[in-house]
Amino acid sequence: MEPKNLRLGGGLTETMLHPVVLVAMLITIALMLFLPRKYAVVPLLFFGLLTPHGQEVFVGGVHLFAFRIVILVAWIRMCGTKLSSQSKSLVGQWTSIDTAFTCWAIIRVFAFMLLYGPADATINQLGFLWDVFGGYFLLRYLIQDEEDVLRTVKTLAAITGILAICILNEKFRGQNIFGYLGGVPIVPDVRDGAIRPQGPFGHPLLAGTFGATLLPLFVWLWISRKAKALGLVGLISSTIVTIASASSTPLMAYVAGIMGICFWPIRKNMRAIRWGLVIGLITLHLIMKAPVWYIIAHIDLIGASSGYHRAFLVDQFIQNFWDWWLWGTKGNSDWGWDMWDLSNQYITEGVIGGLGALVFFIGMISRGFGRLGDARRVLNGDYKAEWLVWLLGSSLFAHCVGFFGISYWDQTVVSWFALFAMICAVTTIAVSQPAKEIETAPMGFPLVNAPSVALATLSLRQSQNEQTARPMEWRGEGVTDERKPRAFSWRKSG
Numbered sequence: 001m002e003p004k005n006l007r008l009g010g011g012l013t014e015t016m017l018h019p020v021v022l023v024a025m026l027i028t029i030a031l032m033l034f035l036p037r038k039y040a041v042v043p044l045l046f047f048g049l050l051t052p053h054g055q056e057v058f059v060g061g062v063h064l065f066a067f068r069i070v071i072l073v074a075w076i077r078m079c080g081t082k083l084s085s086q087s088k089s090l091v092g093q094w095t096s097i098d099t100a101f102t103c104w105a106i107i108r109v110f111a112f113m114l115l116y117g118p119a120d121a122t123i124n125q126l127g128f129l130w131d132v133f134g135g136y137f138l139l140r141y142l143i144q145d146e147e148d149v150l151r152t153v154k155t156l157a158a159i160t161g162i163l164a165i166c167i168l169n170e171k172f173r174g175q176n177i178f179g180y181l182g183g184v185p186i187v188p189d190v191r192d193g194a195i196r197p198q199g200p201f202g203h204p205l206l207a208g209t210f211g212a213t214l215l216p217l218f219v220w221l222w223i224s225r226k227a228k229a230l231g232l233v234g235l236i237s238s239t240i241v242t243i244a245s246a247s248s249t250p251l252m253a254y255v256a257g258i259m260g261i262c263f264w265p266i267r268k269n270m271r272a273i274r275w276g277l278v279i280g281l282i283t284l285h286l287i288m289k290a291p292v293w294y295i296i297a298h299i300d301l302i303g304a305s306s307g308y309h310r311a312f313l314v315d316q317f318i319q320n321f322w323d324w325w326l327w328g329t330k331g332n333s334d335w336g337w338d339m340w341d342l343s344n345q346y347i348t349e350g351v352i353g354g355l356g357a358l359v360f361f362i363g364m365i366s367r368g369f370g371r372l373g374d375a376r377r378v379l380n381g382d383y384k385a386e387w388l389v390w391l392l393g394s395s396l397f398a399h400c401v402g403f404f405g406i407s408y409w410d411q412t413v414v415s416w417f418a419l420f421a422m423i424c425a426v427t428t429i430a431v432s433q434p435a436k437e438i439e440t441a442p443m444g445f446p447l448v449n450a451p452s453v454a455l456a457t458l459s460l461r462q463s464q465n466e467q468t469a470r471p472m473e474w475r476g477e478g479v480t481d482e483r484k485p486r487a488f489s490w491r492k493s494g
Contacts, residue, residue, distance in 0.1 A: 014058050017066065018181040021055045025066050032074045037081070038151065041142040044074065045155045045414065048135075049210075050162065052200045053410040054183020062123055067411065071134040078141055095424050096367045098140070104360035105132050108353035111327035135414060139421040149388075149422045153217045154227050156415070157234030160211055160218075163199050164237035167207065167244045170197035194246040194302070202410035205343070208245025209402040210412050211238045212254035213419075216261055216394035220387065248305040249405025256401035260394025267376065267390060291315065296404065309338060310405060317347045327354040345403035368396050368420060371427040392423055 024047060031043040048067050057064040109129060113121045143152055170176045170188050178200040179186030189196045189204055196204035215238045222231030242254045266273065285292035297311035316335040323329045332351050333340035342348040350358040372393045379386040396419060408416055 015056065016182050017055055017057055021051055021066055021181055024051065025070060028070050029073045032070065033077050037142060038148060040074070040077075041139070041148065041152055042155050044070065044138070044142065045152070045418065046159060048414040049159050049411055050178075050200050051411070052178050052181055052183030053202050055181065063127060067414075068127070068130055068134070071130065071138060074138050075134060078138065095371070095428060097364060097371065097420055097424055100360050100364035100367050101132075101136060101420070104349075104353075104357055104364055105129065107356040107360060108349070111353040111357060114327045115330055131413070132417075136417040136420070139414075139417050140424060143418070143421040143425050145425060149425055150221075150226055152418060152422060153221050153234075154230050156214055156418070157218055157221060157227070157230045157237070160214060160237040160241060161233045163207070163211070164240040166199050167197045167241050170199065171195050171244045191246065196246045197244055199241075201412065203406070204245045205247050205249050205406040206408065206410055206412045208242050208247050208250025209253050209399075209406055210415055211241030211245075212250045212257065213395055213398040213402060213415065214238050215242075215254060215257045216391040216398065219261060220391040223387070224384065246302055247405075248299060248301045248307065249402055251301045252299065252405065253398045253402035257394050257398035260397045261391065264387075264390055270373075291318075293318075306343075309341070310343060312336065313339060313342070313344055313347060317344075317350065324350050325355040328352050328357075343406055345407040348407040364420070365396065365400060368423050369393060372396070372423060375427040389426060392419070392426065395419055396423070 028043045028047040032040050035043070047070055051066055053065065053067075055066040057066075057069070105128075109125045112125055112128075115121075116124075143149060166177055174188060174195060176184060176186050176188050176197065176199065178184050181200075184198060184200060184202070188198065198204040198207045201207040201210065214234065218231050218234030218238055220231075221227050221234060224231075239254075242250045263270070263273070281292050284295070288294070293314040294311045296314065297308040299305065299307050316332075316339060317324075320329075320332075320335055323331065328351050332342065342351055346358060346361070349361045372389050376386055376389045376393075379389060399416065399419070
């Protein structure tokens with residue numbers, strides 16, 4: 001039966017804010033106000049990821065979740081900093097990922113309001129915009145260069161380490177310590193005799209997927225030797241959280257991350273790999289007795305998965321295309337047994353926001369891969385920097401696979417937004433500077449975008465055609481080199 005809290009207007013109708021969470025929130029707010037920008041991401045991630053999603057203040061029909069309050073204060077600080085200085089808020093300014101993200105959010109809001117009516121949906125969607133715009137662009141502001149990326153990954157490793165300890169306690173003692181705060185159950189879920197711990201997350205699948213998708217980033221932390229011990233902690237903790245969830249979806253995301261890493265030796269042939277995958281799926285669809293998406297029904301890594309439900313959900317989503325394509329639908333529960341359970345992020349986007357929201361959601365992911373691909377090609381030969389770009393892509397791929405088994409509706413979105421903020425940071429070129437003022441970045445780590453790649457390639461070809469012996473100047477792109485771009489300047493920000 002569909003839980004009532006999933007319906008519009010459902011959920012708590014009273015404040016639930018544990019004193020411990022209140023103290024943690026006040027400390028986080030103080031740190032967000034007074035810490036330098038580069039350190040503010042640390043308390044934000046700790047509080048955002050380790051606080052149960054149900055902690056909230058209920059005022060006048062509005063659910064003020066604890067993390068929303070922190071986001072609001074952080075935005076006040078950010079706007080104050082912006083007004084008092086001439087620094088730019090977003091590294092590299094606006095990107096194609098930001099465009100896709102904004103279109104996705106706006107289309108989803110309008111579709112939802114058309115579906116449920118402005119009178120009923122306005123407060124709900126204002127909260128949605130508060131979460132997604134506030135959270136995403138705040139992280140874009142806080143993560144601006146390689147040092148910020150390193151600090152973010154180290155913070156995520158520490159958080160995953162704490163989570164792993166709590167998950168093991170929940171697994172072996174049957175006691176979720178986060179449950180005493182409220183918002184999540186104290187007694188963990190049990191399926192077929194296996195305890196499925198969830199920690200502060202809304203569901204065991206979300207907890208496991210959170211850990212699984214971070215594995216490639218912890219590999220970078222360990223191999224880069226920037227924080228080898230913390231990277232090892234992250235790797236072990238990510239594995240513990242994934243396995244302890246006793247669910248196939250996190251394990252599939254975990255395997256996807258490893259597969260992404262293993263594709264490194266053939267990184268220059270990924271176009272052929274992608275086309276081969278498409279041709280293979282089409283071939284399977286033609287020769288299988290059931291549609292190709294029923295492959296999902298045969299994926300069971302733990303012996304108790306609901307793969308058939310996932311496959312049937314995809315099947316009904318396709319068959320009922322005309323019900324949801326325009327602005328979504330609220331009748332998906334009539335598609336069949338348990339079809340209210342939208343345990344698939346792609347289907348969730350279509351059901352809630354229609355075809356437009358789904359297209360821009362996929363477009364956001366596509367632009368993430370596209371920018372990473374452009375950056376990797378420019379970085380060809382600089383293996384340390386290229387390796388970071390590749391592992392960010394592996395983490396993004398792990399999320400994409402995990403989306404076939406779960407949709408993010410709790411604090412897992414913080415990790416998702418942080419990943420895109422890191423992708424934007426490492427693929428965006430720094431502020432243009434004259435060649436003589438160039439400052440070499442650590443490990444020759446450049447920031448690029450697609451237009452700069454095209455300009456760089458064109459300038460390089462023109463210089464080679466001229467066959468001149470003088471060094472080529474990358475005017476307006478912040479690079480000077482005789483043959484190829486090796487180092488870009490970084491914009492230093494407070």
